[in-house]
Amino acid sequence: MAIRFLKQDQLPAFLGQLAEKARVVAPVKTDGVVQFQPWVSGQDVELDVLLAKQSPKEYVFLQTETYLKFGYEMVKPEAAGGDTAAEEADPVSVDDAAVEVAIPYETVTVEPQNEAPAQVIFGLRPCDARGFVQMDQVFGGYGGFYYDPLYNARREATTLLAVTCREPRSTCFCTAIGGGPAGEEGVDALFTQVDGGFVVEALTEKGEAALAAAGAALTDATDAQIAAAGEVKTAAGAKIDVPFALEGIRDNLHDNIADDRWHDQAMRCISCGTCTYVCPSCYCFSINDELVESTGERYRVWDNCFNPLYTEETSGHNPRAQKSNRFRNRFSHKFWYYPDKYDSLLCSGCGRCIMNCPTRIDIREIVRVMGAPAPAVAAGAASEAPAATGDAPAVAEGKEA
Numbered sequence: 001m002a003i004r005f006l007k008q009d010q011l012p013a014f015l016g017q018l019a020e021k022a023r024v025v026a027p028v029k030t031d032g033v034v035q036f037q038p039w040v041s042g043q044d045v046e047l048d049v050l051l052a053k054q055s056p057k058e059y060v061f062l063q064t065e066t067y068l069k070f071g072y073e074m075v076k077p078e079a080a081g082g083d084t085a086a087e088e089a090d091p092v093s094v095d096d097a098a099v100e101v102a103i104p105y106e107t108v109t110v111e112p113q114n115e116a117p118a119q120v121i122f123g124l125r126p127c128d129a130r131g132f133v134q135m136d137q138v139f140g141g142y143g144g145f146y147y148d149p150l151y152n153a154r155r156e157a158t159t160l161l162a163v164t165c166r167e168p169r170s171t172c173f174c175t176a177i178g179g180g181p182a183g184e185e186g187v188d189a190l191f192t193q194v195d196g197g198f199v200v201e202a203l204t205e206k207g208e209a210a211l212a213a214a215g216a217a218l219t220d221a222t223d224a225q226i227a228a229a230g231e232v233k234t235a236a237g238a239k240i241d242v243p244f245a246l247e248g249i250r251d252n253l254h255d256n257i258a259d260d261r262w263h264d265q266a267m268r269c270i271s272c273g274t275c276t277y278v279c280p281s282c283y284c285f286s287i288n289d290e291l292v293e294s295t296g297e298r299y300r301v302w303d304n305c306f307n308p309l310y311t312e313e314t315s316g317h318n319p320r321a322q323k324s325n326r327f328r329n330r331f332s333h334k335f336w337y338y339p340d341k342y343d344s345l346l347c348s349g350c351g352r353c354i355m356n357c358p359t360r361i362d363i364r365e366i367v368r369v370m371g372a373p374a375p376a377v378a379a380g381a382a383s384e385a386p387a388a389t390g391d392a393p394a395v396a397e398g399k400e401a
């Protein structure tokens with residue numbers, strides 16, 4: 001596919017043309033906070049701040065989403081075939097069968113909801129796009145698991161136009177886990193900022209279609225512009241910290257499941273759930289019914305695994321009643337349970353959870369400590385003694401969901 005160029009001053013025209021065919025969502029600064037919002041003509045897109053406060057996942061996996069409406073209705077006896085006229089005239093003479101059908105009964109009407117407007121998300125970063133790919137596996141029926149029609153309809157109707165990160169933050173670690181500032185996973189078209197504008201690469205048919213829809217604002221990129229984009233990508237990649245090596249983390253988390261150090265690590269956590277809400281790949285939700293008289297809605301709403309009630313069962317038993325268990329679950333889910341099931345990680349290294357945690361808990365540190373061999377095992381290895389399996393913490397009876 002041809003590589004294009006979009007002049008900086010043509011960005012509003014480009015988005016305007018896209019907006020004629022689909023909802024455009026872009027990072028916009030409001031009251032000092034950058035958030036993804038439905039874009040309207042005249043609004044400035046904020047690309048100098050590397051990451052919006054929250055990832056754009058809420059435009060595909062909604063914070064609150066009604067997925068069916070329902071209503072109860074009492075059916076009158078005559079609709080069921082009862083002879084109500086005879087009963088009213090002479091209640092005593094009505095036979096047993098007529099009395100039986102005269103009892104009113106209740107019906108339930110159900111109206112499924114599934115709106116999936118065409119939309120283009122512009123200005124997300126490659127780590128945000130990768131987050132969608134990770135959620136796709138969960139909601140997309142990977143390996144025969146549940147296929148979610150709401151999520152998939154929205155995902156199908158969404159085009160992701162990502163922008164290469166030029167100035168990664170100190171909290172970024174995408175390169176440590178297989179991504180990068182110009183990562184292409186999940187990206188439909190990649191925009192790289194160079195002098196005077198963006199070098200634009202369509203990576204999928206959806207991306208190509210979006211660029212065709214806004215073609216008037218694009219020209220062919222020159223060799224010099226393409227080379228400049230390559231330099232931006234290389235330079236950005238070199239700026240990103242690599243805080244840990246992935247190898248062995250999954251096995252070490254498994255071996256450390258009953259390690260007391262989880263308590264120490266969890267001490268500062270206040271179970272606020274912020275890290276899960278800002279994360280581009282956390283997908284937990286709960287389902288609720290809301291009923292007013294005889295009509296209601298069933299909706300799902302984001303939940304988070306730090307919530308003390310998150311795993312409470314109807315019996316009252318809570319398998320993760322302790323904070324340290326919930327804390328352990330989040331990191332083990334991302335680097336052990338999910339990889340076991342989907343053969344990839346549930347983290348894209350965006351660093352939002354680090355930036356936004358009110359008590360400065362750092363996922364890189366947790367993975368470095370709890371994803372390393374247990375101290376007794378490490379000491380045994382260092383002295384070249386046989387593996388000190390007897391001293392290693394006992395593995396609890398299996399991972400949590």
Ligand code: SF4
Pocket residue numbers: 275278279280281282334346347348349350351352353354363
């Ligand atoms: S766990 Fe943290 S670093 Fe990883 S994707 Fe989620 S918010 Fe980003």
Ligand code: SF4
Pocket residue numbers: 268269270271272273274275276306356357358359360361
């Ligand atoms: S943001 Fe920090 S304090 Fe809040 S639940 Fe996450 S780790 Fe705990």
